[in-house]
Amino acid sequence: MSRRDRKKRQVLATLVDVTMKLFIEKGFEETTISEIATTADIGTGTFYNYFHSKEDLLKYVLAKKLDDTKDxxxxxxHSSMSPPEKIAQILLTIGKIFKENQQLFNLCNHHLALMGPPHGTEFRDILVNMIQEGQKNGDFRNDIPIExxxxxxxxxxxxAITxxxxxxxxxxLSCKLSLFMNGLLEK
Structure with missing residues (x-):
């Protein structure tokens, strides 16, 4: 990686860190782009080289977090766990990520007009794969449509989140998972 690319990554990371701290401390509306640039020790124009608005930066942070979650x-x-273990673990993983990033998700809910899940179909595809595997193995009921x-x-x-x-x-989360799994498991 070139020196210039390292510098760009460093500026981007600083912008994200500074902005999220300011959003949490002062609030989204009260934080200005000029204040973000000053705190990040960059020019206002440099902010616009990376993002068009505060909303764009917030969307970027959310997208990064969702990509990490998807991974x-x-x-x-792809683990060797059984489908019931995978379904349980997926819920606990999402719950942990939400708890660790609750301030980010609250900011996004209040300041981004998110229509439906922001992660697209990737999460649903993973879940469907786990359910199909469980139905194929006889772990899950087949009389309930995957949808x-x-x-x-x-x-x-x-x-659980709300x-x-x-x-x-x-x-x-654990109680709701138990109720869900008891209805899903093949008896």
């Missing part, structure tokens, strides 16, 4: 889920999909199982699973994730219950997040 983790792909590794899980319904994936819809319920996505609803379970959303329910829950206002006083039950701690991990326990909430």
């Amino acid at each position: 983790s889920l792909e590794d899980l999909n 319904m199982i994936t819809e319920l699973f996505m609803g379970l994730i959303k329910s 829950s206002h219950s006083k039950i701690p997040f991990e326990k909430n």
Whole structure:
């Protein structure tokens, strides 16, 4: 990697770090691009060499996090675990990632007009693959359409993430996973 490329990566990483800190400390609306550039020790024009707006930077950070999540889920999909173990682990992995990045996801929900899941079909494809494997192996029921199982699973994730219950997040997730798996497993 050339010196110039290393410098670009360094500036990008600094921009992301500084901006996210400012968003969390001051709020999205209150943080200006000029303030971001000053704090990152770059010119305002340099900010625009990387991003068109604060929203673009926020989308970039979200996309990076979703790419990292997708990579983790792909590794899980190709693991030697049984389909029920994979389904359980996928939920726990997503839950952990959400908990670790809750401020980022809250910012995105409030300031980006996200229509549906921002990860496209990749996550659904991984989940469908796991369900098909489980049905083929006789681990999961075959009388429930895959579309319904994936819809319920996505609803379970959303329910745990948006829950206002006083039950701690991990326990909430674990209980919902148990309910889901008991209905999915072949008896």
